Amino acid sequence: ETGCVYRAMVDRAFAEAGLGGPKLAAEVGSIDAIAGLVAAGAGFGIVPRLAVATAIDRGEVAELAWPGPVRSADLVMIWRRRRVQPPALKALLASAGAGFAPVRPADARPRHAVSFPS
Incomplete structure (x- = not known):
């Protein structure tokens, strides 16, 4: 969602790459909803790995390394x-x-x- 630290990271990464903003399939505030949308093929999401480790282990979603410089959040x-x-x-x-x-x-x-x- 707008205001979320992960959303800001995505927006900044897209802007730095000269891509404009990402095309949004949905905006949700629930990590489970994000993982469900990703598993259904709606796109990608950025969430804490710990929150989706089980879904990764089950093969429901794939984990990709963050491209470029490592980002941090307070x-x-x-x-x-x-x-x-x-x-x-x-x-x-x-x-x-x-x-x-x-x-x-x-x-x-x-x-x-x-x-x-x-």
């Missing part, structure tokens, strides 16, 4: 702030904080936001 983790955090969330946040740099917040962002570079 991942943002959000959680409901509470005075007392559940132990699992507390452990996850501690682990994430040890391995990733926190976002330096603008005034509009909560001070506990963490950005995960991909």
Whole structure:
């Protein structure tokens, strides 16, 4: 869909190749729907490999390497702030904080936001 990081990657790749925009068969926000459309022969989709690994293993869809420079997308983790955090969330946040740099917040962002570079 418009606004999706993967859609932006496709649009940019087509523009950089001088192809204009891709011809869209459909715009969907569900990875399962994208995989189903691809399996039915409607075109191609860009989704996280993990989300379609089973479909790849079953031969329902084919995996192709991204042509050209590797692209990346920022991942943002959000959680409901509470005075007392559940132990699992507390452990996850501690682990994430040890391995990733926190976002330096603008005034509009909560001070506990963490950005995960991909």
